[in-house]
Amino acid sequence: MKLLEPVRIGNLELTNRIIMAPMTRCRADNPGRVPTALIAEYYMQRAGAGLIISEGTVVSRKGIGYINTPGLYSVEQVGGWKKVTRAVHDAGGRIFTQLWHVGSISHPDFHDGELPFAPSAVNPGLPIRTPSGRKLTVVPKAMTEDDIRQTVSDFKNAAIRAMEAGFDGLEIHSSNGYLFHQFFSRSTNLRGDQYGGSVENRTRFYFEVLEAILSAVPGEKVGTRLNPMYHGRAGIFLDEESLPTFEYIVRRLNDYGLAYLHLSRPFFPVDSPLLIGDVPAHFRKIYKGHLMVNGGYDGESGEAELLAGKADSICFGKPFIANPDLPERIRRGYPWAEAHPGIYYSSGPEGYTTFPAYEPGK
Numbered sequence: 001m002k003l004l005e006p007v008r009i010g011n012l013e014l015t016n017r018i019i020m021a022p023m024t025r026c027r028a029d030n031p032g033r034v035p036t037a038l039i040a041e042y043y044m045q046r047a048g049a050g051l052i053i054s055e056g057t058v059v060s061r062k063g064i065g066y067i068n069t070p071g072l073y074s075v076e077q078v079g080g081w082k083k084v085t086r087a088v089h090d091a092g093g094r095i096f097t098q099l100w101h102v103g104s105i106s107h108p109d110f111h112d113g114e115l116p117f118a119p120s121a122v123n124p125g126l127p128i129r130t131p132s133g134r135k136l137t138v139v140p141k142a143m144t145e146d147d148i149r150q151t152v153s154d155f156k157n158a159a160i161r162a163m164e165a166g167f168d169g170l171e172i173h174s175s176n177g178y179l180f181h182q183f184f185s186r187s188t189n190l191r192g193d194q195y196g197g198s199v200e201n202r203t204r205f206y207f208e209v210l211e212a213i214l215s216a217v218p219g220e221k222v223g224t225r226l227n228p229m230y231h232g233r234a235g236i237f238l239d240e241e242s243l244p245t246f247e248y249i250v251r252r253l254n255d256y257g258l259a260y261l262h263l264s265r266p267f268f269p270v271d272s273p274l275l276i277g278d279v280p281a282h283f284r285k286i287y288k289g290h291l292m293v294n295g296g297y298d299g300e301s302g303e304a305e306l307l308a309g310k311a312d313s314i315c316f317g318k319p320f321i322a323n324p325d326l327p328e329r330i331r332r333g334y335p336w337a338e339a340h341p342g343i344y345y346s347s348g349p350e351g352y353t354t355f356p357a358y359e360p361g362k
């Protein structure tokens, strides 16, 4: 099977093409948002993946929008992550971290009453789980140029800390309606300055962050994630400039020699005449480097995508929650377990580290 063949990402030789997708699991349940021994155990159990991409990891306090999500902005967090990366490496695995800033998908309760950041004052209109229960998002603060400069620097510092923490690389979370996506989209970016308007301007902040990271970390250790057909959530809608915007980004990414481009197919139904049906095939024609694809794959459809030459690796999300040994199950044709969504963002080991590897006959 092609899924089980080795593949190169940057300077790493991965043992297979089965990648574990970034998944927020809200288990950093301490005031400093420091990764715990439980988190190390969870990732260690999944070290058979060709590569693990960690859950979204906030680059600054301002980047927070969920309870108990870990960060990479303090010395203590670096210490916690060191235990995670060591556990994964000792088990023979590889792990990138996903650098995250939620932008407007947050609440003032996470920011001492201050407004969350966004390109423009557009309320994403989503419920947020705050420490004192569910609340609706508010109209965020349109970032000043100083806020933008500070955020660029926060990403660079988090990238440096990621290397200190022993990660094999990092992925920029530039998808799924969060801060970068809010800059890309005309429905959430209403700016009249050099960060809004044209395609070049709406992507300027993203490329500034990418270049700041690349001034500290080699390109072969940097990946980035895009979900070009995301539509109808967080105030983001497809319009006639969406596809050209993502084509522009992907074309430019060719110049940076990155580890990979991680593309998601939409993972909820998209009702728009602007939807393109085959996201991997479309962008495969544009991107020259390693293309990783994600969104609703099982073993069979993932294998078919690789055989059709549409991608170099397949990234699995939900299947890894209940199947820590997913590559082994694919290799041996074992059945897959399914997790109840109620445990995705719960707390403690239950539904987190309690899923066993498959044992025949049991």
Ligand SMILES: Cc1cc2nc3c(=O)[nH]c(=O)nc-3n(C[C@H](O)[C@H](O)[C@H](O)COP(=O)(O)O)c2cc1C
Residues within 6 Å of the ligand: 021, 022, 023, 024, 025, 055, 056, 098, 173, 175, 176, 225, 264, 267, 294, 295, 296, 297, 315, 316, 317, 318, 319, 344, 345
């Ligand atoms: C519980 C859960 C948490 C997620 N957290 C993140 C995240 O932190 N960062 C991210 O880019 N995507 C996140 N996603 C999206 C997944 O990475 C993936 O794109 C999505 O689940 C579709 O892939 P799948 O069909 O293989 O599950 C999350 C998905 C789930 C189910």
